[in-house]
């Protein structure tokens with residue numbers, strides 16, 4: 193079987209990697225649009241703290257995504273891919289008001305009953321919180337989640353593609369389109385030639401509707417712009433700092449190279465407006481410095497822009513398209529795609545290679561035409 197994957201963000205990279213592990217012939221085609229979400233995503237993997245409630249199917253997938261990370265990382269390391277920017281650095285939930293923190297704690301304690309990987313979640317004092325995340329404002333009590341992690345999605349997705357290629361996949365850049373021929377999806381390259389495939393997997397992020405709508409599908413996913421600020425604290429060892437998750441405000445996380453990241457705007461109806469705006473920068477830095485005044489003297493390195501593939505519903509769209517032969521879609525990961533993406537990619541690879549959808553994908557299938 194020959195499988196063509198359109199789009200190599202975290203999701204397409206994961207489908208490719210898991211298919212290649214199964215010995216399937218894979219071709220990956222990616223245009224690398226400006227604003228590819230995986231290149232801008234923060235990288236927090238701590239689903240148990242989400243304030244979203246009443247979405248059990250979505251939350252189940254989100255939590256499964258975090259659980260799968262241990263296997264993913266060890267599988268890649270086993271293939272020599274060790275530079276993934278992954279660290280189980282923990283996470284701190286903070287809130288302006290004690291009542292809000294109490295609520296967050298009750299929610300967390302309920303959820304981690306089924307998630308031992310979250311570790312021994314506990315309340316810590318403001319002094320302990322500042323020991324873990326020194327720029328934090330004084331006087332903020334926190335909930336500590338030892339199992340929280342962060343990942344550099346640029347490194348991780350590149351590693352998955354590299355590993356797939358090492359196992360025989362091919363990867364190249366191009367802009368492709370789809371057309372229907374005798375009820376089957378056919379992929380056409382920018383040179384106008386069709387590309388041979390038994391199965392096509394569309395993992396094209398916020399651009400997926402541009403490929404799918406011409407087939408008569410109404411694909412309800414579009415871009416939600418995120419602006420995210422990267423700072424450097426010269427000479428400071430930030431690599432073990434936990435992710436900072438304030439309830440209802442902007443988060444922070446840190447990487448090894450004295451880098452602290454503050455995210456992010458969530459701009460609906462943004463279109464593909466690839467610009468850092470004054471309001472975006474102001475919003476993110478304002479919230480970040482209010483929470484962590486110790487960052488005031490940090491160097492501003494860059495502001496990244498990413499277009500989250502945001503659906504009309506929080507639930508991703510993962511599965512075979514009914515009524516069109518050889519077409520599978522993986523899309524709509526929204527604001528949690530770096531957590532869900534690797535696991536969802538593994539499930540899609542099982543669906544494509546084995547012909548049957550794993551139960552984890554129940555309820556996520558795309559709609560057909562008309």
Ligand SMILES: Cc1cc2nc3c(=O)[nH]c(=O)nc-3n(C[C@H](O)[C@H](O)[C@H](O)COP(=O)(O)OP(=O)(O)OC[C@H]3O[C@@H](n4cnc5c(N)ncnc54)[C@H](O)[C@@H]3O)c2cc1C
Nearest residue numbers: 199201223224225229230233234236397418498529530531
């Ligand atoms: C600012 C920000 C912060 C985030 N933080 C987090 C976080 O902390 N934790 C978390 O879990 N998630 C986070 N996310 C969400 C996560 O980044 C996204 O959900 C995820 O990266 C989406 O991955 P994807 O593979 O679906 O799409 P993308 O990464 O956007 O990849 C899609 C690819 O498809 C290609 N493509 C599209 N059309 C075509 C075509 N016609 N031909 C060829 N190629 C094509 C594009 O060029 C692109 O390279 C964040 C997102 C943003 C923007």
